[in-house]
Amino acid sequence: MVPVPAPDLETHLDPAIAARLKRNADGLVAAIVREHGTGDVLMMAWMDDEALHRTLTTGRATYWSRSRGEYWVKGATSGHHQYVRGVALDCDGDALLVTVEQVGPACHTGTHSCFTDELPVGGVAR
Amino acid sequence: MVPVPAPDLETHLDPAIAARLKRNADGLVAAIVREHGTGDVLMMAWMDDEALHRTLTTGRATYWSRSRGEYWVKGATSGHHQYVRGVALDCDGDALLVTVEQVGPACHTGTHSCFTDELPVGGVAR
Numbered sequence: 343m344v345p346v347p348a349p350d351l352e353t354h355l356d357p358a359i360a361a362r363l364k365r366n367a368d369g370l371v372a373a374i375v376r377e378h379g380t381g382d383v384l385m386m387a388w389m390d391d392e393a394l395h396r397t398l399t400t401g402r403a404t405y406w407s408r409s410r411g412e413y414w415v416k417g418a419t420s421g422h423h424q425y426v427r428g429v430a431l432d433c434d435g436d437a438l439l440v441t442v443e444q445v446g447p448a449c450h451t452g453t454h455s456c457f458t459d460e461l462p463v464g465g466v467a468r
Numbered sequence: 469m470v471p472v473p474a475p476d477l478e479t480h481l482d483p484a485i486a487a488r489l490k491r492n493a494d495g496l497v498a499a500i501v502r503e504h505g506t507g508d509v510l511m512m513a514w515m516d517d518e519a520l521h522r523t524l525t526t527g528r529a530t531y532w533s534r535s536r537g538e539y540w541v542k543g544a545t546s547g548h549h550q551y552v553r554g555v556a557l558d559c560d561g562d563a564l565l566v567t568v569e570q571v572g573p574a575c576h577t578g579t580h581s582c583f584t585d586e587l588p589v590g591g592v593a594r
Contacts, residue, residue: 359587374500381507386563398589426589432582433575437512439583449559457565459557461485463524
């Protein structure tokens with residue numbers, strides 16, 4: 343996959359919020375998605391200013407698809423909607439924690455969470 | 469902050485795991501850090517192959533610091549150690565979910581989690 347940079351379009355994101363974002367070279371911040379209620383971490387996706395604006399104002403999780411080069415309202419094609427219950431920015435402004443009510447599986451593979459590939463951890467116990 | 473790409477050093481990461489990673493242009497994957505027990509999302513950091521290898525084999529969360537351009541064993545200077553209880557890779561190989569026992573606050577600002585800046589969410593309720 344060759345990432346497509348987010349478009350340099352005019353956004354309606356509140357300038358006070360925009361000023362707190364630290365975007366990567368493609369103009370994006372990471373969005374970590376957590377399930378309301380269970381607290382399960384479901385997936386990670388990416389937002390530019392406009393995707394964040396749409397997420398905050400519509401209450402529907404909206405990402406920037408780096409592979410397709412377009413905005414992506416989660417569930418628009420799959421029906422696996424994400425209704426946003428909260429969004430928090432981290433201390434250095436490059437990651438968002440998005441709390442959602444998830445309809446159906448969050449992962450395009452059909453699993454509840456995208457994080458299903460457990461790696462072996464060794465080393466010293468505490 | 470100008471990100472420093474991870475070094476192109478020889479790593480001892482298991483080739484079967486390395487083959488599943490989809491690194492960004494700087495050779496990094498995102499590491500989402502979750503607290504064992506509470507499930508709280510604490511922070512996001514970055515790992516290259518060698519940081520992941522060290523994390524998996526030592527059981528101590530180890531990241532690549534993009535600002536300092538060096539490996540960073542969480543807690544080495546602050547005492548706020550992270551003892552790794554699990555690591556899972558996501559479906560497209562560009563994000564890790566690291567479950568840790570966190571000693572003290574995870575955030576360098578002194579808060580439990582880095583995600584403390586709540587943004588206003590409006591829009592239609594479900």
